[in-house]
Amino acid sequence: MLATLLADPGLVIVTTGMLVGTASSLLGAFLILRRNSMLADAISHSIVLGIVLVWLLTRQQSGAVQLLGAALAGIATVALTELLTRTRKVKDDAAIGLVFPALFALGVLLLNLYARDVHVDQHTVLLGEIGFVWLRTMPILGHEVPQALVWLGLVTTINASFVFLLFKELKLATFDPALAHALGFAPAALSYALLVLTSVTAVASFEAVGVVLFVAFVIVPPAAAYLLTDRLERMILLGIAVALASSWLGYLAAVALDVSIGGMMAVVTGLFLLAAFLAGPRYGLIARLVRQRHQRLHDECLALAVHLLTAENQGEHPRKPLTDGLAWTDARATRVLAECRRHGLVRDDAAGLALTAKGRGAARALLEPWRVEPG
Amino acid sequence: MPLAVWLADHTIQNVVAGAVLLGLVSGVLGSFAVLRQQSLLGDTLAHAALPGICLGFLLAGSRELGVLAGGALLTATLAALAVQALVRFSRLKTDAALGSVLSLFFAVGVVLLTFIQGRADAAQGGLESFLFGQAAATLRSDLWLMGGVTAMALFLVTLFWKELKLVTFDPLFAASVGYPVALLETGLTALIALAVVVGLQMVGVVLMAAMVIAPPVAARQWTRRLEPMVALAGLFGVAAGVSGALISATTPGLATGPLVVLAASAIVLASLLLAPERGLLWEALKRRRDRRALADERLLATLYGLARRHHDPRYPAEQGMLDAYHGVGTRRVLARLAGLGMVRRVVHMPNEGAHWELTEAGQRRARADLSRAEAD
Numbered sequence: 001m002l003a004t005l006l007a008d009p010g011l012v013i014v015t016t017g018m019l020v021g022t023a024s025s026l027l028g029a030f031l032i033l034r035r036n037s038m039l040a041d042a043i044s045h046s047i048v049l050g051i052v053l054v055w056l057l058t059r060q061q062s063g064a065v066q067l068l069g070a071a072l073a074g075i076a077t078v079a080l081t082e083l084l085t086r087t088r089k090v091k092d093d094a095a096i097g098l099v100f101p102a103l104f105a106l107g108v109l110l111l112n113l114y115a116r117d118v119h120v121d122q123h124t125v126l127l128g129e130i131g132f133v134w135l136r137t138m139p140i141l142g143h144e145v146p147q148a149l150v151w152l153g154l155v156t157t158i159n160a161s162f163v164f165l166l167f168k169e170l171k172l173a174t175f176d177p178a179l180a181h182a183l184g185f186a187p188a189a190l191s192y193a194l195l196v197l198t199s200v201t202a203v204a205s206f207e208a209v210g211v212v213l214f215v216a217f218v219i220v221p222p223a224a225a226y227l228l229t230d231r232l233e234r235m236i237l238l239g240i241a242v243a244l245a246s247s248w249l250g251y252l253a254a255v256a257l258d259v260s261i262g263g264m265m266a267v268v269t270g271l272f273l274l275a276a277f278l279a280g281p282r283y284g285l286i287a288r289l290v291r292q293r294h295q296r297l298h299d300e301c302l303a304l305a306v307h308l309l310t311a312e313n314q315g316e317h318p319r320k321p322l323t324d325g326l327a328w329t330d331a332r333a334t335r336v337l338a339e340c341r342r343h344g345l346v347r348d349d350a351a352g353l354a355l356t357a358k359g360r361g362a363a364r365a366l367l368e369p370w371r372v373e374p375g
Numbered sequence: 376m377p378l379a380v381w382l383a384d385h386t387i388q389n390v391v392a393g394a395v396l397l398g399l400v401s402g403v404l405g406s407f408a409v410l411r412q413q414s415l416l417g418d419t420l421a422h423a424a425l426p427g428i429c430l431g432f433l434l435a436g437s438r439e440l441g442v443l444a445g446g447a448l449l450t451a452t453l454a455a456l457a458v459q460a461l462v463r464f465s466r467l468k469t470d471a472a473l474g475s476v477l478s479l480f481f482a483v484g485v486v487l488l489t490f491i492q493g494r495a496d497a498a499q500g501g502l503e504s505f506l507f508g509q510a511a512a513t514l515r516s517d518l519w520l521m522g523g524v525t526a527m528a529l530f531l532v533t534l535f536w537k538e539l540k541l542v543t544f545d546p547l548f549a550a551s552v553g554y555p556v557a558l559l560e561t562g563l564t565a566l567i568a569l570a571v572v573v574g575l576q577m578v579g580v581v582l583m584a585a586m587v588i589a590p591p592v593a594a595r596q597w598t599r600r601l602e603p604m605v606a607l608a609g610l611f612g613v614a615a616g617v618s619g620a621l622i623s624a625t626t627p628g629l630a631t632g633p634l635v636v637l638a639a640s641a642i643v644l645a646s647l648l649l650a651p652e653r654g655l656l657w658e659a660l661k662r663r664r665d666r667r668a669l670a671d672e673r674l675l676a677t678l679y680g681l682a683r684r685h686h687d688p689r690y691p692a693e694q695g696m697l698d699a700y701h702g703v704g705t706r707r708v709l710a711r712l713a714g715l716g717m718v719r720r721v722v723h724m725p726n727e728g729a730h731w732e733l734t735e736a737g738q739r740r741a742r743a744d745l746s747r748a749e750a751d
Contacts, residue, residue: 032467037474038415087655089596089647094414094588101585102640105633108507112629126506126581127485212422212581213485216478223471254486258493263485270479283466 003143012134012146014251017265019152020205021217021243026159027198028222029236033174038093039078039195040218042100044202044211046077048125049107051203056114067151067200074199075192077103104211128210130262148208155204159197163236166190171232209262216266217243220273227276227283242272300336305345305363308355386624389513393521394620394635397577397586398612400525403532404570405587406594406601406608407563410543415470416455416564418584419477421571423454425484425580428505429491438501440517444524444572451568454480455561481580508579508632510620521573528569531562532605539563540601577620582632586612589639596650611646615639670708672744673701675717678733679741688738691723691730712737 006012031040050073051066058065077099084095111125133148140150163170173180173187180187198218205214225238250265257264278285307326328336337353340346345359355363364371408417424447431446432438454476461472488502504512532539541549542559550556567587574583594607619635648656677700682690697705709731712718717737723730733741 032471035468035470037470038418041418041474041477084647087647089653089655090592091409091412091414093412094409094592097414097418097584097588098592098640098643101582101589101636105582105585105636105640108630109633109637112633127488210485212478212481215474216482219471219474220479223467223475226467226471227465257486257490259486260489263482263489266478266482267486270475270482273475273479277461277465285464288464 006134006143006145009134010251010255012149013130013261014248016130016133016146016148016152016208017247017251017262018244019149019156020201020208020214021221021247021265021269022240023152023156023159023201024198024205024214024218025221025225025239025243026156026163026236027194027201028218029225029232029239030163030170030174030194031198032219032222032226033232034191034194036195037219038096039081040198040202041215042077042081042096043074043195043199044206044214044218045100045104046107047073047199047202047206048211049073049103049110050076050199051206052107052110052114056110063151066203067155070199070203071196073103074195074202077199078192078195124207124210126210126212127260128206128208128213128262130208130265133208148204151204152208155201159201162193162197170194174232209266213262213266216269220266220269221246224269224273224276227273227280230282242269246272297336297339300332301340301343301345302362302366304336304340305355305359306366308346308353309360309363309367312355312360385515386511386513387621389515389518390510390620390624391617392518393510393513393577394616395613396518396521396525397574397635398590398614398616399609400528400573400612401570401583401586402590402594402608402610402612403605404528404563404566405612406591406605407539407543408567408587409591409595410601411563413564414588415473415584416458417567417571417587419454419458419473419480420451420564420568421574421580421583421587422477422484423480424448424451424568424571424575424583425481425505426450426487427484428502428575428580429484429487432491432502433487440514440576441520443505444520444575447572447575448568450480451571452565455564455568484580504579504630505575506579506581507630508574508577508582508635509623510577510631511624513576517576521576524569524573528566528573531566535559535562543601577616577631578635579630579632582636585636585639586615589636589643590615593639593643593646596646596653611639611642615642667708667711671712671715671717674705674708674712675733675737675741676744677701678718678731679738679745682733682738689721689732691721691732693723693727694729694731697731 004011028037028040031037047070050069050071053073054060054066054069060066080099080103081092081095084090084098085092090098108125134146136147137144138147138150139145169180169185169190172183173185173190177187180190201218202211202214205217209217221242222235222239224242225235228238229235246268247265250268251261253268254261254264276284279287281287303326326333337346340359343358344356345362346353347356348354405414405417408414427446427448427450428443429446430450431443434446435442457476457480458469458472461467461475462469465472467475491502501509501512538549538554538559541554542556542563546556546560549559570587571580571583574586578586590608590611591604593611594604597607598604615638616635619638620631623629623631623634646654648654651657674697677697678690678692681692682688694705694709697709709718713720713731715736716734717740718731719734721730721732
């Protein structure tokens with residue numbers, strides 16, 4: 001089975017995308033909930049400096065040293081940002097926006113200057129080359145396995161174990177850092193661990209998808225999931241599901257259109273986000289509009305009930321006054337009336353409209369809530 | 376190359392002019408973004424210009440900057456609207472909305488870029504230079520466009536100066552006195568999109584964010600008023616732009632964006648450290664001075680108190696006892712005070728540690744400090 005997987009470049013590419021998506025969605029869920037999404041953007045840019053520096057020092061393009069360099073670059077980004085914020089001369093958003101462009105610019109400049117012969121160029125840094133990951137392989141157990149798969153597999157395992165083993169601690173530190181601190185869970189250390197893992201994931205992924213698209217893989221799938229559920233466990237799993245589906249569909253679309261595979265995978269995650277934004281069951285735009293409409297109709301029914309009750313008290317039986325007394329258009333009056341009849345709030349009698357007992361109760365409950373018997 | 380020849384060079388002239396325009400517009404408009412804590416919006420808008428550039432290219436079929444800039448403006452504005460929609464109509468917070476829109480618009484740009492490169496027709500070269508900027512590729516005709524956009528942006532800022540200032544510092548008050556706050560905020564965002572468009576050629580979409588953020592942050596260090604801050608931000612932007620662009624244009628193979636951004640970062644660093652009043656260096660020095668003055672005062676007060684209790688103005692206090700009084704080593708403070716002539720080392724008993732007594736000057740100073748403390 002492994003042999004078939006490795007023999008098919010398409011499968012290797014999709015698997016790479018899926019691993020990038022899984023590894024980053026696992027962390028992204030927490031980054032979003034902690035409102036640190038833009039730190040992921042900052043880190044993924046800064047690791048370029050880490051990669052170039054490590055390459056200049058060791059001439060190693062991938063592997064453990066690179067992961068370490070990335071972790072250091074990530075920590076440096078976060079630490080520098082915090083340092084700037086703590087001087088209280090710069091707000092935190094501007095601090096992020098100062099640190100990562102500077103580190104990234106330095107990295108790109110060093111690439112320009114020294115690293116002409118290395119395979120890492122500006123183009124790869126930004127856009128990634130997921131289409132070529134199957135070309136660079138290393139021998140493992142007698143198979144030629146693409147390096148990207150090995151490292152991404154490792155990183156995914158690490159991230160999954162981190163989230164699985166420290167789930168309770170992460171959850172607490174995310175939703176109630178003060179309590180986590182009081183209980184002795186060291187939320188600051190957890191937060192740093194999360195950001196270090198983000199850097200490591202970024203460096204394992206950047207060859208495949210580049211630094212900017214990596215941000216899409218980290219943030220967008222969990223963001224889509226966040227719009228669909230209230231539970232953290234489900235949010236993480238849904239995020240992974242979105243990432244997996246996006247990798248596969250993105251690959252198919254990219255091949256069909258002959259465009260960037262990584263880019264297309266990211267675009268598909270965006271489609272999922274759009275779908276969740278529009279059609280999410282509870283927080284979706286459509287659901288929200290429908291709810292608003294129902295609420296308005298409900299309010300109008302009550303208004304009608306109150307209107308009828310007032311008329312009743314004055315001994316009138318109105319039909320016309322719906323458009324006069326309440327200043328409703330005919331269409332609106334008809335709609336509200338239909339809704340009221342459906343709920344059994346009004347009935348027709350010989351003289352015109354009248355309240356049912358239920359309708360009278362509803363109107364009284366609104367007008368004189370203190371008289372309504374509890375229960 | 377002699378300076379005169381160098382300056383007469385057309386490329387150099389274009390590059391300098393472009394850099395001046397870029398620095399000016401991004402510094403001025405960035406000031407409002409930074410003050411309103413929307414620094415990262417610039418990042419999102421800049422990345423979102425990429426699909427617009429590609430669309431413009433597909434439409435025009437050539438690298439006509441006017442069309443590309445129009446496309447960039449369109450998609451950048453769309454991105455701003457998308458961020459606003461996500462924040463208002465979904466439960467996503469600003470950071471997640473910014474990150475999603477940034478990466479997704481960029482992804483669409485990447486897809487379009489590869490789509491363009493995959494087509495057989497020529498003239499697709501050079502679009503990638505918009506990623507990191509290529510100052511040397513600036514043409515005279517581009518300058519007219521950049522100049523026009525800059526002039527328009529600056530004109531609008533001048534025209535609506537009072538409104539923009541109020542919306543920046545007190546949007547609630549602005550709304551309560553009847554200013555169209557939402558409209559003005561949208562307008563400011565659109566202006567940032569304009570700044571991004573000017574920067575496309577010089578800095579590129581990836582690093583443009585820094586040009587919107589760094590000059591205003593540096594300028595803020597030097598002044599507490601909006602007018603000089605905006606002017607300084609423009610000036611810093613121009614300085615960073617010109618120095619970066621010149622290095623890039625004269626050294627083959629160096630992209631402009633990183634150089635300009637590094638120049639801007641250097642200006643920020645210098646301003647953070649050295650600006651009068653708000654400079655971190657001065658603050659650190661002042662803290663050190665204050666700490667020393669306090670330590671001096673406390674030690675003199677201790678010695679004076681001991682002298683009074685023993686009815687001996689020249690009571691020799693043992694150094695170990697002073698350490699115990701203050702809970703810290705007093706050796707350095709004593710040495711400094713001795714240097715100032717406030718205390719004097721004396722031999723009290725031969726086999727014991729060092730002893731110190733107040734001099735006349737020390738007694739006067741301690742009395743003055745004490746009476747001042749009582750008066751307060």
